[in-house]
Amino acid sequence: MNITYSLIGVIGTLVVAFIVSLLLPGIERKFIHARIQQRVGPPITSPGIMAPIKFFFKQTISPNSPMPGLYNSLPLISLIVIMVLLVILIPEMYFLGAFASVIAIVGLLKVEEIMYMFMGSLSKSILSVRMPFPDMAKGAKHPETPRTFLEELSTLRAFRLIAFGSFPVYIALFVSVAVTGSIYLADIVAYQQQNGPILFTVAGALGAVVFFIGYMILLNEYPFAILKTKADVIEGPYLEYAAKYRSYVYLTRGFLMFVLATLFATLFLGIAPNILNPSFIITLVVALLFPMIMGVMSAFSPIFTYKQFYPTVAAVSILGVLAIVAAFL
């Protein structure tokens, strides 16, 4: 009986998470961006639900890539990685021990980031080097220079993202560890159920801000969209995905939005995602609130180059360190 109950909890949570995550891009687009830009905007179902279904029914073509199979499987892998991330957040899975800990979450998020690098280096899109254009004309500058695809530029940036760009989100994860004194999710949730959410302490409030910036960086939303700016790399790592693989890309993004918000609810509010628990509604509210705030911020900001990106990340990281220090005081 107990096992059936847990199973329903895990599967139900996954299903609800999936459905809500499909709506998030539409909500961001219709209610935030379109409202700010004073236009009607698309129907709420279009960007998140209908677009992936449409791509699912398109002709599957082989992407232009040295390893088409691997390239096409990458979005599916990252979708699974995020799903695992959600599963270990569910209280029924806390028996996994070290797997249900902050360290495992850091590892899974790193895998997600590394995917961008693989995608970028495997994609060879038409839009730059392969464009049939007589570049090597008489009098062309530097004809011997090696030529790079736009996606390789994106790979370079993905590497920077891994190296330090995603620093804020990891520091924010350890704020709750510092407050509760344990890396296990079970202990973190239990501590907050006893002592109240750590969001309402000084360390927690600082940590939440840091987490939010990290959330935007990890989701590559403007102004932190260095991986896929329209100004140079267009869509970066995703350029060659077509048909159903592109729909996985769409689904992954919506799901990542939801899961990161759930992570926040677990670590800072002490509410683990479980559909059988009435406080799941708070998780849903957080999941809706995060993309909305993100939408407002991205609608009012230009894209950052390194000149703005580095100081922002550094400042936010320092804030995160302060939050950890505040946790020990």
Next chain:
Amino acid sequence: MDDNKPNQTVIEAEVPMGTVHPAALEPYRVRLFVEDEIVRDAEITVGVNHRGVERIMEGLPVEKANSLTEKICGICSNSHIWNSCLVGEKALDIEVPERAQYIRIIMEELERLHSHCLYLAHGNEVLGHGTFSMRLFYIRETVMDLLGMIGGNRVQYGASILGGVRPRCELDDNRIQQLKDGMDLMEERLTAFADRFVSDPMIMSRITNVGVISQEDAIRLACTGPTLRATGVKKDLRTEMKEYEPFDFEVITQDGGDVKSQLLVRVFEIPESIKIIRQAIRDLPEGPITNRSWEMKDTPLTKSYIEVPRGTLYHSYALEDGRVRHCVIRTPSMANIGAMQHACIGHHITDAQLSIVQCDPCFTCTDRAIQIIKI
């Protein structure tokens, strides 16, 4: 070899962009030579859009040739047809009625308004600020409606003809009232936008000291128009044109030469254009709008320079049997290409397209060069 040369650069890779690229909009090819992600050299390929307008104009009757010049560019179409008519009028000694002059000025300044709005919208799009971009497109619609109202077409309105303006473009009381209302609306919306734009810290940090063209470089590279004025050179051909003599306006300059100055020059030129239009409406003389009493004759090569939204536009042709010969057109973007390439260098690759866009390129205007391909 001196290894400590300050300007020594290492080119690690080439990043080609185009001919289809979201930041470019127009088809052109730009090859950026980068070290890490810093642009060390750039090459813009001109000629992708080459359609041979001058060749088509060769041998056409002058009236037809004039309206063909409009098809060179869809943004500054009025400038082309106006300047082409000016060449013909200068050659054939046609006196243009004063009312026609005023209507031409109104069209030209309306065009400057929509061109600058488009420039700012495109600039914001490349900056990544979709909201401002859409806002500017929205503001621009006011002007497009006015142009459509006067000319009958939203884009190519063909106002000027030899000896005046087309009867369709006559301004009656109803149209003048609409123009007045439109200008009030434009001013209100643009002032609100300009305040918001100038005080936005994120945009300002993004565009300050990016894509710098120094004053010496701007003069050396023969920049024209707002691109030159953004480096602090107070030069506007409008102050020297006799058509603009009755009007009172200021020449806007900025000192920086960076993207910020380039954008701000355009932002502050928009109120000046509104000022000119208001003066033109107020002082609009009565009288005919076309002078049809002129005779065709053979003329030597005649040339005309005018100030258009992007800089100095040059048209010249000779007339033989009423047909156009030896037609040469030099557009302002052609002069600014050197500055575009120069401005990219030393900046991050995300800023490279911005550095190109800051000079307000119009490659459809520009493309009359032919590339020689190595066989």
Next chain:
Amino acid sequence: MSLKSYSRGRAVHVMLVYTGGCNGCDIEIVNCILSPKFDAEQYKVFLTWNPREADVLVVTGPVTKYNEGPLREIYQAIPEPKAVVAAGACALMGGVYKNCHGDIPSEEIAGPVDQIIPVDAKVPGCAVRPQDIVAGLVSALPLLLNAE
């Protein structure tokens, strides 16, 4: 209506390719999609710059020689089903540039568009009006909806 057609009608991704027109049509199309006044997104039309994502290719301009190869490659990169909308007089018949003097062919123009890639909908106008663009996109939709 099957889920397939339903979803295709609810999310249409449009890619723009400019092939050397005079900028007039190009800006009217961008206007149609970016300007809040027309806002094509309310009709479920989304702008994309990636051929792999696109359903409808909107082509303007008379296709100059240098643009012929890129246009063809981009068309091939779009996965089926796809539709092509040629917008503007130049894209339909070469405009003023194609036949420069009577029957003398132009040396610079490779187009019009339907000589290079198959065209499904033609939107006339010089320059095209934003309303017409939306109408042209809609007229190409049945082709997408009924495709396999």
